[in-house]
Amino acid sequence: MTTSLGPGFWRIWATQTLSIIGSTVSGIGVAVHVYVTTGDARWLGYLTAVAAAPAVLVSPFLRRLDRVPRRSALIAGDCLAVTGPLAALLLVWLGQLELWHLVVASAATGVGNAVQSPALSAAVPAVLGNTHPQTLAKANSLFQLGPAAGIVLGPAIAAPLVAWQGLSAVLLLDVVTFAVAMAATVATPFADLPTESSGTGTGANAGTVTDDGSWRVALRWLRTDGRALVVLLVAIGVVNLCLAFFNVSILAVSLDVGGVSWAGLPIALGGLAMVAASLAAPLLGLARRPVRxxxxxxxxxxxxCVLAASRPSLLVVTLGVMVALAPMAVVNGGIATLFHTAVPTSMHGRVFALRSTIGRSLDPIGAALAGVVVAQVAGPAMAPGGALAGSMGRL
Structure with a gap:
C-alpha cells in the first residue's frame, strides 16, 4: 500500500490550514479588542470558556458523525463555525456591536468547532484513501501545521490589524478564508471507506466490530479493547486544563510586558516553533511509538511554562512560550495517529468527538479560572504592598 499523500489531501490540508489561520486571526483579534476595551483579563477567560464549553455540551448529539458521509459532516461543521464571526461582522457594519455579542458569537463558533474538529479528524483516512500507519502519521503531523501557522501569523496579523483597521477586518478575513475552505471541500472527492458495520482499525486493539452507529457500541468498545485510550483521554483533559490556564495568562502577560504592538510576538514565535516541530515529527517515530x-x-x-513565568521580560516570555508550544505539535500528531490506527474506522467520528469532549472538558474551567487568578489574585499579590511583592513580585 502506498504511503504517499494524494492531491485531494493537499487541497483539503492547504485550504483548512488557511481557514484555521483566518479563524486564529479572528479569535486573537477579538481577544485583543476586548482586553484593550475593558482592561480586564477576566473577559479573556470568559471568551475562551464559552468557546470551549460547546465541545462538552454538544458531544452527546454527535453520534451522527458516523452515519453521514465524512465530507457532509465536515461541511456542516464549517458552516456552523462561521456563524459567529459572520454575525459579529454584520453587527460591526451596522454599528450595533456590543461586548456581549462577542461572547455569544464565541459560543456559536464553539458549537461549530465541536462538530468540525472531530469531523475533520475522522475524515483524514477518507481524504487519504487508506489507513496505512505511516501515511496517517505524515498526514496528522501536517495537520498540526494549521494551528501552528495560525499561532505564528494570527498574533502578528491580528494585533496590528485591529489597531489599524478595527475589528471588522479580522472578522472579514475569517469569513473569506472559510469560503475558500468550503469550496475546496465541496470539490474534493472523499474515499468510500467502511463506516457502518464492519469497520476495523489497523492497530493491535482494533479487531472486528459489529457497529450499528450508536454510542452504546462505541462506549462498550472503549470499556474493553479501548480501555488504555480512556486513560489517555483523561490525561489529555488534565493537560488541556493547564494549557487553557497558560494560554489566557500568557496573552495577558504579553500585553502587559510588550504592549498591544508586541503582544503577539511570544505566541507568534511559539507557533513558528510548532511549525518546525510539525515538520520534524514524522522523523521522531510517531507511527512506531506515539505514546512514548x-x-x-x-x-x-x-x-x-516554568521558563515563561520566570521573568517579566518579553524575551524570556517568548523563549518560554516557544519551548512550551513546540512539543504540543508532536503530542497532538502522535495522539491522533494512535487513535486512527487503534480505533475501528466505523467509530472514528464518535470516538474523536469523545476525545474532543474529554480533552477539552476542563478548558472552560481553566480559561475562566485563569482570568480570575490573573486579575484578582496573582496581579494584586505581586503588586507593591501585596503578599508576594517581596518574593514572586521581584521577578
Missing part, C-alpha cells in the same frame, strides 16, 4: 514520544514532549512543555 508524546510523553517526552509533555515534559518539555512543562519546562517551557
Amino acid at each position: 514520544v508524546a510523553a517526552a514532549s509533555l515534559g518539555l512543555t512543562a519546562l517551557g
Whole structure:
C-alpha cells in the first residue's frame, strides 16, 4: 500500500490550514479588542470558556458523525463555525456591536468547532484513501501545521490589524478564508471507506466490530479493547486544563510586558516553533511509538511554562512560550495517529468527538479560572504592598 499523500489531501490540508489561520486571526483579534476595551483579563477567560464549553455540551448529539458521509459532516461543521464571526461582522457594519455579542458569537463558533474538529479528524483516512500507519502519521503531523501557522501569523496579523483597521477586518478575513475552505471541500472527492458495520482499525486493539452507529457500541468498545485510550483521554483533559490556564495568562502577560504592538510576538514565535516541530515529527517515530514520544514532549512543555513565568521580560516570555508550544505539535500528531490506527474506522467520528469532549472538558474551567487568578489574585499579590511583592513580585 502506498504511503504517499494524494492531491485531494493537499487541497483539503492547504485550504483548512488557511481557514484555521483566518479563524486564529479572528479569535486573537477579538481577544485583543476586548482586553484593550475593558482592561480586564477576566473577559479573556470568559471568551475562551464559552468557546470551549460547546465541545462538552454538544458531544452527546454527535453520534451522527458516523452515519453521514465524512465530507457532509465536515461541511456542516464549517458552516456552523462561521456563524459567529459572520454575525459579529454584520453587527460591526451596522454599528450595533456590543461586548456581549462577542461572547455569544464565541459560543456559536464553539458549537461549530465541536462538530468540525472531530469531523475533520475522522475524515483524514477518507481524504487519504487508506489507513496505512505511516501515511496517517505524515498526514496528522501536517495537520498540526494549521494551528501552528495560525499561532505564528494570527498574533502578528491580528494585533496590528485591529489597531489599524478595527475589528471588522479580522472578522472579514475569517469569513473569506472559510469560503475558500468550503469550496475546496465541496470539490474534493472523499474515499468510500467502511463506516457502518464492519469497520476495523489497523492497530493491535482494533479487531472486528459489529457497529450499528450508536454510542452504546462505541462506549462498550472503549470499556474493553479501548480501555488504555480512556486513560489517555483523561490525561489529555488534565493537560488541556493547564494549557487553557497558560494560554489566557500568557496573552495577558504579553500585553502587559510588550504592549498591544508586541503582544503577539511570544505566541507568534511559539507557533513558528510548532511549525518546525510539525515538520520534524514524522522523523521522531510517531507511527512506531506515539505514546512514548508524546510523553517526552509533555515534559518539555512543562519546562517551557516554568521558563515563561520566570521573568517579566518579553524575551524570556517568548523563549518560554516557544519551548512550551513546540512539543504540543508532536503530542497532538502522535495522539491522533494512535487513535486512527487503534480505533475501528466505523467509530472514528464518535470516538474523536469523545476525545474532543474529554480533552477539552476542563478548558472552560481553566480559561475562566485563569482570568480570575490573573486579575484578582496573582496581579494584586505581586503588586507593591501585596503578599508576594517581596518574593514572586521581584521577578
